Amino acid sequence: MSKLHRRLLASGLLASIPALSINAFAAPSGAHPRLWLDATTKQGLSAQVGIANSPVTRGAERCSAARNSPSDYDDGGWQGFEFVTTLSGCLVSWEASGNADDLATALKYFNVLLDDYQKVGDGGGGDNVVSHDSGYAMRTFAPYSAIAYDWLHDAPGVTEELRAHARERFNAWITYYTDNGYLKDLAGANYEAGYAVASTLIAIAEGSEAGSNGDAHWSTVTNTIWGKDLAGGLGTSGVLAGGDWPEGWQYGPLSVLEHALAARAMADNGVSIPGADTWANSLVLRFANDLTPVTHQVYAAGDSDNTTPNRDPDNSPLIAAIAGPASDQAKSWARKLNADLGLKNDNPLFDGLAMARTGASAALPSDTPTNHLATGTGNWYMRGSFDPNTVWSVFQCSRRLVDDHQHNDAGNWVLTRGADDLVVDPSPYGTVSTLSSNAPAVDSNSLPDGYSPSQGYWGQKTKLDWARQSSSGVASGRCDYADQFARDDVASDVSRAVRDFVLVPDGDSGEVVLIDRVVTGDASRSLHLRVRTPGTFSLASNRASATVGGSSLAVERVYSSSGTPSVRALPQGTECDSSDHACDLSRIAGGTEYRIDVTGPSAMAIHVIAARGSNASVGVHTQLAGDGYRGVVIPRASSPVAVITNDAPSATPASSLSYTAPAGALHVVVDAPVDANGKSDVTATQDGSNCRVQVTPHAGSSGGYDGAPLIVRLSSSCEAQDDGAQTSSSGGSSTSSGSAGTGGSSASSGTGGTSTSSGTAGTSAGTGDNATSSGGSSSDSGSGDTSSDDGSTPSATGGSSTDTGSGGSSAQGGTTSARTGGTAGTAGRRHRRFSWQQVSSAFGVKLSPQTVSPGEPEASDLSNVSSEDAGGGCSVASTSTGGPGSTLAGLVLGALAVLRQRRRRIAVS
Secondary structure: OOHHHHHHHHHOOHHHOOOOOHHHOOOOOOOOOOOOOOHHHHHHHHOOOOOOOOHHHHHHHHHHHHHHOHHHHOEOOHHHHHHHHHHHHHHHHHHHHOOHHHHHHHHHHHHHHHHOOOEOOOOOOHHHHHHHHHHHHHHOHHHHHHHHHHHOOOOOOOOHHHHHHHHHHHHHHHHHHHHHOOOOOOOOOHHHHHHHHHHHHHHHHHHHHHHHHHHHHHHHHHHHHHHHHHHHHHOOOOOOOOOOOOOOOOOHHHHHHHHHHHHHHHHHOOOOOOOHHHHHHHHHHHHHHHOOOOOOOEOOOOOOOOOOOOEOOOOHHHHHHHOOOOOHHHHHHHHHHHHHHOOOOOOHHHHHHHHHOOOOOOOOOOOOOOEEEEOOOOEEEEEOOOOOOOEEEEEEOOOOOOOOOOOOOOOOEEEEEOOEEEEOOOOOEOOOOHHHOOOOEEOOOOOOOOOOOOOOOOOOOOEEEEEEEOOOOOEEEEEEOHHHHOEOOEOOOOOEEEEEEEEEEEOOEEEEEEEEEEEOOOOOOEEEEEEEEOOOOEEEOOEEEEEEOOEEEEEEEEEEOOOOOEEEEOOEOOEOOOOOOOOOOEOOOOOEEEEEEEEOOEEEEEEEEEEEEOOOOOOOOEEEEEOOEEEEEEOOOOOOEEEEEEOOOOOOOOOOEEEEEEOOEEEEEOOOOOOOOOEEEEEEEEEOOEEEEEEEEOOOOOOOEEOOOEEEEEOOOOOEOOOOOOOOEOOOOOEOOOOOOOOOOOOOOOOOOOOEEOOOOOOOOOOOOOOEEOOOOOOOOOOOOOOOEOOOEOOOOOOOOOOOOOOOOOOOOOEEEOOEEOOEOOOOEOOOOOOHHHHHHHHOOOOOHHHOOOOOOOHHHOOOOOOEOHHHOEEEOOOEEEOOOOOHHHHHHHHHHHHHOOOOOOOOO
16 A cells, blocks of 8 residues: 555545546447547548648658658657657558558557667567666556557558557556556656556557456556546645646646546546546646746746756646646637647647647636646746736745655745746755755754755645735735654654745736744754845845846845845756755856845744836835734835734734734735634724724624735725625636635645635635635625725635645655766656665665565665666766664664655656
8 A cells, every 4th residue: 555545544535535446347348549539539630631830740740751761760769759759750640641651650660669678679678668767668668559559450561469469568567567666656746647648548558458467457547546546636635636746847747748648548438537627627727827927938846957947838738638638618728828839749649639629719818817826736826917017926835745856845936027037946956955945944953964954855734824816916825834844753843934925916016025934942943044036136234136137126124033134146056966955056057145044943034025127116115013013015006015914923813913004005914813714803993194903803603804814905094995806717617716725625734724715705616625605795894894805816726735645755864965977868867766785885784675664665666776778878876874873773764765865857748
């Protein structure tokens, strides 16, 4: 039983996940083709023949080139991806045109995938070909062989001998990965995505023709892969909820496309996948909200080897919606986005399937929310508007969900204005350090030696407490990350760690307010804050300023309980060592960093980060302070915004909160006292140009204001006026209401506990689960209240964010240093991998597979791989050790550290 399944059973969530049963579905036995080529798709492919630059034409050109210049196409590239592209081009051209030459070339490369590895005719493939790189080759050789088997099944020249040979390979490949595959059952891991698509396509393509082996493969696909592992991942509390990918968008594109096409293939063969349609819809909404305003790049959100802050978009998520199980409406949005951006996939088969599904093309509705909360990953995308002249930001808050590529950076964020990336995450590939990002770091003694001050791997409770955007565009979220400093059964010694994030758009400009509060419990343990930019900061008193392109950036310390701001140039480097938890390298050229260290035992800081035109002056940010509260006033063209917090280091709401702030302003209160339903009452009286405001828990069974956070607009006479709320499709078939991500039931790792959503009237739906709505309109202020709620914008997904990832994926004791050498294949793929012998040598203790506890990687996952020789290969250098002590237990814990931090890979997406 996997670590994921044990957690689900313990939490009681597994019973709520819809499961499929092989008893209800027999292995496919119908006529070929069984994969995607229904009559409409065939017609759509044929319509592309002869059309310049169409996917079918591109496929035909690739196939012709491989036929006419075979020596140029006899190298498989990284794990066979070049073979795959050639075969795919031939297949899609053959199916569309019936060209006999394309069929002959397709048969050639079908045999190459069955028998070869690196070169055409090398005979280096076969039963063991998918074992390379922990089984990564399962996602190249296996699924495309299955497509060829199915599409060419009855073609001239295809013999039963060839089909039987393919089925023998299929059985060997599935058996290997089912027994030995890396992360085979972890939704959100790109390895699992490759295994899922390969097994699904094979099981459908061969079906009953493979006898008992085929029945067994079909059982694995329906009962385990889709019935358990992906049923949890795609559910409303799953890691994939909201259409994001926890490993980031170097790894996400191919993975989501694989899931979507496999889900469609299952549905075409009589097995509907619960949640697949809602998930596919959310892919489009996340994609749209992830695009930077002018350059239309996307946030990496994990490992990236780009030297630019953000990445060029890949159209795989859009194809996943168009060719996959999304609604007609979502497909129309995806077609429009794909056309407007002029995107093409490297594999013509994918583009061909998408173009073959003809239909409407439509822009996103004008009332589409300007934020999207991917509840599964805790990534919140937001912007001032969909106009290019606006600000755009991402705020991250999640525990460790997958073993690879996700960084330890709860509370990380970025900011772009128009074409200028101002605050960026330049973290190098493979970083395990929080200090390479913009996330807060805290000194901790509960983590192993060498980890502090970075966040750890083991936390389970880290979450977005809430994330909400009002109709004025002001967005506010809270990240609770104290559990990032826990270690398995060792509780965090950081009793409270909260970052409040507020985005205040202002036309083509805007501000971010950061409120950081940490209880370290020790004066010697500090909070470490960083803001990284491609520009060059100059520091004057409490403000660091820089120019990036046509924009100015200013980071201003409004208040801190201690510490002195400083700036420095970013140290450069393309990769962080796997043991360096203090790595602060940057993968982008140049750049500087604002930094401040705030000492414990209670540390608090308020910063305003302003993004303006390069010639525009930054307004005065007025500090607010009084008995029991602190805050800041942000000047804005439409009206000022006052951001208020209590001054408790724990950020815990008191029984009441009284403060004074400007009249005629929008008030954002991040520590509003609330009742059991998260509601507040507000009264306000005029005091010159200010309002004296008192916030208390709501009294009564109706009315009140959503207090997570409280957002109210007060007039010049301190009377309230509702700011309204944005509502639109949440990615499902219905609308969502209330605060983004706060609705729905959730466990300890969700975006909040079991809660009700207030906001606007209507049912809380989309991908939400078990959420309730307060009904009525968002202006219901309760009996006698003199203020009204600002309303909220639901994220594009809603629902809870209890994820089903693996949780703490790294080590207990000791740290490991390993560097890879060489470049693997044409895709430049790198990885770290350790054999049992290397681990034993590094730690000076004899280890065996029995050292691994239940739920850890199996011995076969580590016993036979230390380097790869594919396409230039990877070399693994020596390891160095550290850890809690010299006892055997400490050495074993350190060894597990090696195992659980063993991979940092660059995937072909």
